Amino acid sequence: MIYFAGGWFTEKQNKLYDKITRILKEEFSELEFFIPRDLGINLMEKSPEERKLMMKKTFALDTGMLLVTAKTDGFILAIIDDYDVGMVWECGFAFGISLGKLPIVTYTDMDYGLNVMLRESAIAHIRGADELRNFLQRYVFHGANTQALLEIAKDYQNFSEKVF
């Protein structure tokens, strides 16, 4: 399972979210994705009481799905543009709970630099939709397993020079 991490709280974020998830679903339907936005939860529309419960469930479901991802030869595909807080937290959590064994692949459309923690915990960095297609095609072609992922990742090390 591929855990898709990214924000959908601004129009710009939503547009990028649309673009990438469409590629995933339409062009790579043989892979399995967890796409949090598809759950359709909008916390701010709830009453305070409902919200409290919903937050706990969302937290449990997302962390639990990261456990599932760790099990099934999966990885995190993280859109770093605008640094969605949930995305960053999930990358830190994934690294911590798996001691770096749950691979993180970062994506940028806009040459975003990476914070040093995010940089060191990622195994590959992808720039733009075409590179993403290329990356996933090779991943599928080589069996869609962790060994293949680690091998392919060596060719996508074009991390930004901007670090902080």
Next chain:
Amino acid sequence: MIYFAGGWFTEKQNKLYDKITRILKEEFSELEFFIPRDLGINLMEKSPEERKLMMKKTFALDTGMLLVTAKTDGFILAIIDDYDVGMVWECGFAFGISLGKLPIVTYTDMDYGLNVMLRESAIAHIRGADELRNFLQRYVFHGANTQALLEIAKDYQNFSEKVF
């Protein structure tokens, strides 16, 4: 040990960083703090080769210090204003590696709302310098241990209504 997490990449961040670390060092010198900025590392001033090594060392030192923090009855004090990427990553990492046993206390000067992952992984939320002083005084008074921290935390649940 108290691990201080927050950014120092803008003037505004630096001012808040100054304010809080001064309180910690001057008013609570009986406590032990890890304050990453004190290491004085500026990655962008290094050559690419040095930077690469320095990034690895920084990552190792920071994650290692979080292990030390987990051991010594410690906690994370995280400034959430402006959502520094490193701070968010460290909170996720700390929750993951300790399964929630390394307590996270969030701080805001400006009523920042919390992302649901950050919200659910924090045990207390502090608003402003005076509340921080009050919180730490009680922590010291009750023995500066985990049991005391968890007890005191119940009185600092004034999380923002803004969640996302």
Next chain:
Amino acid sequence: MIYFAGGWFTEKQNKLYDKITRILKEEFSELEFFIPRDLGINLMEKSPEERKLMMKKTFALDTGMLLVTAKTDGFILAIIDDYDVGMVWECGFAFGISLGKLPIVTYTDMDYGLNVMLRESAIAHIRGADELRNFLQRYVFHGANTQALLEIAKDYQNFSEKVF
């Protein structure tokens, strides 16, 4: 949070489930419970395709809630009568992921004996509804925290002689 583990797949199981959860909700409303049956999921009523997704979500939500339980000074209350498979798995998982730090309290109405793995991973054993009330009253009275739980547990060591 108290994670309630037990089966609801037979009439007998459902009756016991009703009895205990009523006590929890009505007499201990100041405590927070996670009661899986309340989610109302019946896997066998789904189409195969929906079922597959629903199973993954259920697994993620339940394991994620165990992480939440580990964080919030919580414990597992496990009904062992009839040895529900999910309950046993959850106890094993909780012990493994927390290395025994997430406390497990077992409950029986019928002097069920305990398998050695379940026995050694539990910190207390409760027999019947009255003993449960008594146990939880003391837990609430002493602050509803882990330290209190471990202390009280010493008085509920009346494990069955039947082990296997």
Next chain:
Amino acid sequence: MIYFAGGWFTEKQNKLYDKITRILKEEFSELEFFIPRDLGINLMEKSPEERKLMMKKTFALDTGMLLVTAKTDGFILAIIDDYDVGMVWECGFAFGISLGKLPIVTYTDMDYGLNVMLRESAIAHIRGADELRNFLQRYVFHGANTQALLEIAKDYQNFSEKVF
């Protein structure tokens, strides 16, 4: 090492235990197995005092062997018929301590359905002695390592429709 999990507390269980362990030892002697029944421990024959110590040792030995299994490219082979409590606990523990990285392969002679937690934590499901032989032959042929196991497992996904 392959950790064999299953019960030997009824005649029926013992017969199945005999059948499978004979296949393992006689036909796959190049593999290494941990077969708990071979330790010859019968807790009910001990005095209460001896039993208490023996339970602790049994627990330590079994959980420790699961650590050894996690290290040595191993997996759990779990007989699910009759849902032995120890077997279920060990599967939960293994998943929890390894975050799903210690593979679990389930076996049934009688089309037993799987509880959702057991189902989601297993990577393959084997039906009957012949399928087991076939599975292990391929595992040995491809090098008896984790990568081979995960690859072969894709062909043994014939899980029961009965889930609960």
Next chain:
Amino acid sequence: MIYFAGGWFTEKQNKLYDKITRILKEEFSELEFFIPRDLGINLMEKSPEERKLMMKKTFALDTGMLLVTAKTDGFILAIIDDYDVGMVWECGFAFGISLGKLPIVTYTDMDYGLNVMLRESAIAHIRGADELRNFLQRYVFHGANTQALLEIAKDYQNFSEKVF
């Protein structure tokens, strides 16, 4: 449970082992100890084949007992004189698997200095049999739980100046 770590491979080691375990068993019989030498295993007396199996079992039992120790409010009491290799490994393992939550108390009769890794992972340092008696008496008096241990440990910080 208190896990006693130390070597018994030389006459000098055996004498110290005798002295300390006699104190533990005779003067603190209300506490529970795991004392590896009591298992009576001498690997060099076995045939190579038996030895191989026995090594695996010893490893499993010892690491499993450390899991039991982590669960039951326990700690490691480690004799550092002569730096037994098994003792050092067990301290490292305990710190790693519990992220520092399984307390380590070091003991010396001869002002042995501590390696930095051992030093930083220990919470207290005891010098001589009388100090050990004093330490354990206070531990028992205050309830023999983790909270008490951490509190008492603050008074036994007389680590050697010799570090390496």
Next chain:
Amino acid sequence: MIYFAGGWFTEKQNKLYDKITRILKEEFSELEFFIPRDLGINLMEKSPEERKLMMKKTFALDTGMLLVTAKTDGFILAIIDDYDVGMVWECGFAFGISLGKLPIVTYTDMDYGLNVMLRESAIAHIRGADELRNFLQRYVFHGANTQALLEIAKDYQNFSEKVF
């Protein structure tokens, strides 16, 4: 990354340290090593106050580097001659935190026997500089990844008969 573990506290240790690290750096420059001695820290030369902080930093950096090693397809190369305390602790820590998934390769120049814990946690044993060259050449040739390491390790099982 390959984490090099061994002592440099005696002349003899330093000579062996020199010999091996020269091979690593000069003959395998395409691999990445972490060589603690290169940090140039000498704790005994510091003032007590500086030493205290330096010890904490050293501990954090070393444990953090082991996390980095766990992530990057790495392993520990441990010189066992003279049983440096830090080396043994690091092997135990690495096994514990990764549950045996961070591979340990032991090295001896002098047919040192292995303690049972060290023995069971190691995946390969190398005798002398030539065997080390041979081992690393094969590792590089097969892609320098974990799968290759585990495969090659099967040919380096020449552990000493001396166990304790």
